[in-house]
Structure formats: C-alpha cells, structure tokens
Amino acid sequence: MSVELSVNLGGLVMKNPVTVASGTFGSGREYAELWSASPSCPGPLNALGAITTKGVSFEPWAGNPGIRITETASGMLNSIGLQNGGVEYFCSNDLVWLASQNVPVIVNVSGHSGEEYTKVIQRLEREEAVAAYEVNISCPNVASGGMSFGTDAAAAAEVTKLCRQATKRPLLVKLTPNVTDITEIARAVEAAGADAISLINTVAGMAIDAQKRTKVFDRGVAGLSGPAVKPVALYAVYRVYQAVDIPLLGIGGIRSACDAVEFFLAGATAVAVGTANFSDPLRALRLAEELSAWCASEGIQDIKELRGALKDG
Amino acid sequence: MHECTATVVSSEARCSGLLYELVLSAPPLAAQVKPGQFVHLALLQAEHILRRPLSVYQANKDAGTLTLLFQVMGEGTRHLTELTSAQQLQVLGPIGQGWNPPETAKRALLIGGGVGAAPLYLLAGELNDRGVLTEVILGAATADLLACEASFVTLLTAGQVHITTDDGSRGYKGFTTEVAAQLLAENRYDYVATCGPEPMQRIVAAMTAESGALCEVSLERRMACGIGACLSCVVDTVNGKKRACVDGPVFDAREVCW
Numbered sequence A: 001m002s003v004e005l006s007v008n009l010g011g012l013v014m015k016n017p018v019t020v021a022s023g024t025f026g027s028g029r030e031y032a033e034l035w036s037a038s039p040s041c042p043g044p045l046n047a048l049g050a051i052t053t054k055g056v057s058f059e060p061w062a063g064n065p066g067i068r069i070t071e072t073a074s075g076m077l078n079s080i081g082l083q084n085g086g087v088e089y090f091c092s093n094d095l096v097w098l099a100s101q102n103v104p105v106i107v108n109v110s111g112h113s114g115e116e117y118t119k120v121i122q123r124l125e126r127e128e129a130v131a132a133y134e135v136n137i138s139c140p141n142v143a144s145g146g147m148s149f150g151t152d153a154a155a156a157a158e159v160t161k162l163c164r165q166a167t168k169r170p171l172l173v174k175l176t177p178n179v180t181d182i183t184e185i186a187r188a189v190e191a192a193g194a195d196a197i198s199l200i201n202t203v204a205g206m207a208i209d210a211q212k213r214t215k216v217f218d219r220g221v222a223g224l225s226g227p228a229v230k231p232v233a234l235y236a237v238y239r240v241y242q243a244v245d246i247p248l249l250g251i252g253g254i255r256s257a258c259d260a261v262e263f264f265l266a267g268a269t270a271v272a273v274g275t276a277n278f279s280d281p282l283r284a285l286r287l288a289e290e291l292s293a294w295c296a297s298e299g300i301q302d303i304k305e306l307r308g309a310l311k312d313g
Numbered sequence B: 001m002h003e004c005t006a007t008v009v010s011s012e013a014r015c016s017g018l019l020y021e022l023v024l025s026a027p028p029l030a031a032q033v034k035p036g037q038f039v040h041l042a043l044l045q046a047e048h049i050l051r052r053p054l055s056v057y058q059a060n061k062d063a064g065t066l067t068l069l070f071q072v073m074g075e076g077t078r079h080l081t082e083l084t085s086a087q088q089l090q091v092l093g094p095i096g097q098g099w100n101p102p103e104t105a106k107r108a109l110l111i112g113g114g115v116g117a118a119p120l121y122l123l124a125g126e127l128n129d130r131g132v133l134t135e136v137i138l139g140a141a142t143a144d145l146l147a148c149e150a151s152f153v154t155l156l157t158a159g160q161v162h163i164t165t166d167d168g169s170r171g172y173k174g175f176t177t178e179v180a181a182q183l184l185a186e187n188r189y190d191y192v193a194t195c196g197p198e199p200m201q202r203i204v205a206a207m208t209a210e211s212g213a214l215c216e217v218s219l220e221r222r223m224a225c226g227i228g229a230c231l232s233c234v235v236d237t238v239n240g241k242k243r244a245c246v247d248g249p250v251f252d253a254r255e256v257c258w
C-alpha cells in the first residue's frame, strides 16, 4: 500500500511531513555528505519534506563565549547564541549549495529588532531558492531580541506584521514554551499574518558545576532540548491546535515515527527532527520512511488523517 | 566519514582501572583513519543523547579494528567501561583534520599529557616510517597512569621516549613542559605536536614559537553533532571561530587565540 505523505504547511508544500529543527542541521551540507557516503543510506537530502536552516541574521553574529552545550538526563542544554555569518554570507555560500539540492528551503530568521528581521527577509526575497521563512522569536540564548519578542503578545504580533509586509512567501513563526499562556501568543501571530506556527523552541534552563560552584554557561541560562522536552512540546501543540486555524510544525524531542504520530494526533501538520540528529545523524533521513511504514501497518492511507485525530477515552 | 555499526572486540582496564582500552571492529573506519582523527561514539543508554568523542589510538587496517584509550571522567565514559565483546554500538568517523607534519620535517618532538598520548601514537608511526627522527615525551600524574609507554617504546626505541611523572614515581619528576624546554634548547626540531591538558599545550606552543619550529596542538571541546553543523565546539582562532570537530581537532598553534 502506498501512503500519501504530502502536506501543506501554510502554503509550503512538502512531499512528506518531515523537516529538521533549525540550528541542529547547519544548512544540511555536512549531513548530506554523510548521507550519501553511508553504505546503509536509503536516499539523499531530498528525502526530507523540507530543510530548515540554522538562524540567519542581517549582520554576522559571533555567538556566545564559553561552554556551549552540556548533556542533561535525556536531553541537552545549549547556549550557541545564533552564531552565523550573516545573510549576505548565507546567500553566497549556503544558499547557492542548497539551490541545487532539490528540497524546499525554510530559512530560519533571527534579529535583535523588528527592523533586523525585515532586512534579512528583504535580502532573501531576491533569492529564488528560498521556499519559506521561519521567524525565530523564541531563542533563550541572545540578550536582546529572540525570546523577548516571543514572550509578549504585542511584540510577537509586531515582528510578525513587519515580516508579513516583507514577503508573500509562507511565513512560519516559531514560539517559545517559556510563557504563561502560549495560546495567547499563537493567536496574536496568527492575527498578524503568520501562515503557520512552529513550536516549540528550547525550554529555558541552567546547569551548575557543583565541584567548581560555578554556572556552566557564561549567560547562566541555556536552552533545553531533546526527549526531555517532548511532553512540553506535545502539550503546546495540543493547546495551540485548539486555539488557531493555521497549521503547526511540531518540534521537541522527536526521534521516532511514533513520536511524530503523537504530534500529528495533537494537531501538528508536519514535524522537525532536532537534537535527535546528534544522537543519530541518519535519524531525519530515516524518519519519512519509518512514517510511511507505520501508516501502512496501521492501515492509514493519508498521513493527514492523523491530524488532530485524538479519540476520546 | 561514515556512520557505522561497530562491534566490540575487547574492552580492558589499564592502569589499575583508571584507563580503559576499547578495541572495536569497524573496517570502513579502520581503513580510512588518519593520525589525529577521532570517532564519535553513541552510548547504549538511551538517556545519554549525546555521543562521546574519542581519539583513535591505534588502527589495524588488515583486522579492521580501532583501538581507543580513554579515561573515566563521568557517566558516559563509565558506561563505556561496561561494554563486553560482541556488543554493538554506533560510531561516526573518522572525523576531523589530523596532524599535518611538514613534508620536509627531519626531527620531531611529540608531547602527550595523560591520555593525550593516544592521538600521538599513529603520528609517531607515520613519522617513523617517513624516516623522521622522532622523540616523544609522555607525562602522567603517576607511573601507573602511563598507559602508552610500552607501545611507544616498541614503535620507536627506549631512548626516544622520555617519561615524566608529577610524583616522580617514574622518569623525570615534574611536568612534560620542563623536559620539553630542555629538549627544545638542546636540539633543532622542525615539528612539534602536542595533546593533553590545554594549559600544557599552551606552554608548549609558546616555547616552540620561540624555537621557530611548527607546532600543532589538538584541542578538546564539547561536541554535539561531531560533523560540523551545530557550532557547539568552536575554538577562537586568528581567522575567527573554527569548529574543533571538522576544522580541528588539530590546529596550527599560531592560529589559536589561547
């Protein structure tokens, strides 16, 4: 039985509902090389429904000093701080390569101000290879911008509105779970013109070195990801699905077809593999196939049948 | 670089259980590995979602095996000590830019602190094969932590292997850097390679810079992806931030902002 896997994520057509989570996959080049070199490789990068790039800002960002990651029980904390070479560098390097990969490209956009987000999008509008934007208003690892927009409904709406004015392409807005009521923020970005919502970004956390009696991360705060945050992400998707009409990209601790199906049932249209790329560099590649097999074994002909299809009891 | 399923051949305690030698059967990796490269090992315990980077100590292309030498630091390395033969684990490798001794090198000095000796072994073999006069300084806190001495002596000759211990239980009492200073003053080396605690590497780099020889260092950073995508492992260099996993772990010491 062939299973229909294609989905429409706010205007972005994906041949299967699997992408990667921003910042865990670079621009895909390193993984693509590994995937094509691996003897057990079932296919190249275009096995994904879309690729989501690392965060791109207008100017180059150096990222954070000091230790940048640590492992936690079934998860990890990161404080990368959105290091990237800026949009010009991105266009002349990463994007040139991505253009030849035959996979829709979602560019993750970072900024310190509404104007900076807009400038990144304006520059990318000149590039044919970009299929959609994912606006990151939810990163806990930068001092200004990032999460400060995503924790206030008015600020979230304002950034979304500015980005909306800059493009007609599918516009995803990525939310943080570090808020009292995520549905309030979700409704605000929907009203401001977002085509889809990505959730979740990392959960704010910290690590302390007992021996040294110091903070592990220079900034104190870092972002928790991996299997440890999956229940948090699932609940965020479940609640936001009931609050808005636009499609959702589920992110947080996804490793297996079963994890992905749980997100579909909670209301997600598509899912992204993040931290699991580190545990298993072939994970994202295999997930689409595994989903297809899962559906076939459950007698599901179209993956969309699962969306929000939670049964009572 | 390959992602492959490796089979444990043996896992044995060395040095009163403080160090372990893990032999893995992983033919595609053994065939490709170059001196100074490392592998990224997935632990069998699912709650440990990050892999552990370990340098390749020895490789046997014919047998298809890799030997890793590691020190127990935390939970991850402790789990690695529990591996038994025939168990399988996922390994990514070989990874990174290894040592790059100049073609013209005639005399080399390799300095390993603690388990930092491991990634120097294949390099010593390569230099030896090329006919480069190679000396090694191996340092450890105590005599029973000198896991690599015998294999370096077999590869080179006893006279070319200098030993230091912090407590004087074997060899020179003191640090590798003290013996290095002496040797650098006495002889003309055109290549110096070092791996071990970063402060040691920094001192070696400074001393070598004075002597005019090329110095390469091998840096450790925490790593998530191990393939160059996540930017967890950056090193500050005069050419901006570089990734220890794929741009390193070996760097020209002049490039590093210590």
Ligand SMILES: Cc1cc2nc3c(=O)[nH]c(=O)nc-3n(C[C@H](O)[C@H](O)[C@H](O)COP(=O)(O)OP(=O)(O)OC[C@H]3O[C@@H](n4cnc5c(N)ncnc54)[C@H](O)[C@@H]3O)c2cc1C
Pocket: A070, A071, B038, B050, B051, B052, B053, B054, B055, B056, B068, B069, B070, B071, B072, B073, B074, B075, B076, B077, B078, B115, B118, B119, B219, B220, B221, B222, B223, B249
């Ligand atoms: C390129 C490279 C080669 C290495 N080669 C060797 C080797 O040949 N032999 C050896 O004994 N050790 C080596 N190390 C260090 C080794 O990776 C760490 O000791 C190990 O990851 C510690 O894991 P743990 O769970 O036992 O310790 P924990 O302290 O519990 O680890 C917590 C987290 O921090 C990371 N971490 C802790 N210390 C280090 C470190 N020094 N470097 C990188 N990550 C660290 C761990 O990977 C883990 O994600 C190497 C490191 C790198 C980067």
Ligand SMILES: Cc1cc2nc3c(=O)[nH]c(=O)nc-3n(C[C@H](O)[C@H](O)[C@H](O)COP(=O)(O)O)c2cc1C
Pocket: A021, A022, A023, A024, A054, A055, A078, A080, A082, A108, A136, A139, A174, A200, A201, A202, A224, A225, A226, A227, A229, A251, A252, A253, A254, A272, A273, A274, A275, A276, B224, B230
């Ligand atoms: C190392 C690392 C870097 C990240 N960088 C970004 C980023 O640049 N932009 C962004 O929107 N999210 C970033 N994230 C968040 C992830 O995209 C994702 O939302 C989060 O990790 C939860 O998913 P996971 O549990 O599957 O990793 C990053 C996460 C990690 C672990």
Ligand code: FES
Pocket: B222, B223, B224, B225, B226, B227, B228, B229, B230, B231, B232, B233, B234, B243, B244, B245, B246
């Ligand atoms: S470990 Fe991910 S870039 Fe080096």
